[in-house]
Amino acid sequence: MSGKLTGGCLCEQVRYECQGEPKAATYCHCPDCRRTTGSAFNLGVAVDAKALEIISGTVKAYTKTADSGNKITREFCPKCGSPLFTKVDAFPHTVWIKAGSLDEPELIKPTHQIWTEKAVKWAYIDDDLPSFPQAGPNVEK
Numbered sequence: 001m002s003g004k005l006t007g008g009c010l011c012e013q014v015r016y017e018c019q020g021e022p023k024a025a026t027y028c029h030c031p032d033c034r035r036t037t038g039s040a041f042n043l044g045v046a047v048d049a050k051a052l053e054i055i056s057g058t059v060k061a062y063t064k065t066a067d068s069g070n071k072i073t074r075e076f077c078p079k080c081g082s083p084l085f086t087k088v089d090a091f092p093h094t095v096w097i098k099a100g101s102l103d104e105p106e107l108i109k110p111t112h113q114i115w116t117e118k119a120v121k122w123a124y125i126d127d128d129l130p131s132f133p134q135a136g137p138n139v140e141k
């Protein structure tokens with residue numbers, strides 16, 4: 001991982017850039033991340049807050065006190081709802097970027113996972129599951 005990360009939301013209202021190396025890339029299995037992503041877990045890319053710049057658009061924020069006692073602010077696109085950034089009051093110099101919002105998500109190398117005791121079984125995909133390289137079968141048939 002090096003150089004510049006770029007990304008944005010689904011509707012492209014929000015675009016951002018980030019210079020420099022991520023500090024970590026963390027899978028989080030906590031229930032709050034499950035709800036906010038609508039998926040099994042979040043992959044948060046920790047970057048220096050000063051390195052991240054929103055180059056177009058504006059985000060909305062929602063703040064909740066987590067089980068850890070930390071106030072966690074999650075920022076998202078107000079138009080399409082894509083979750084983008086997470087900020088933790090205890091760590092003011094860091095922003096976590098949602099890895100799925102990156103233009104080149106393959107650049108990210110996950111470093112660890114947290115809250116695994118809360119992980120759902122379907123967070124881990126069974127290799128034997130029927131798989132389709134592109135769209136799957138019609139669920140209405």
Ligand SMILES: [Zn+2]
Nearest residue numbers: 009011077080
């Ligand atoms: Zn959007």
Ligand SMILES: [Zn+2]
Nearest residue numbers: 028029030033
């Ligand atoms: Zn979490």
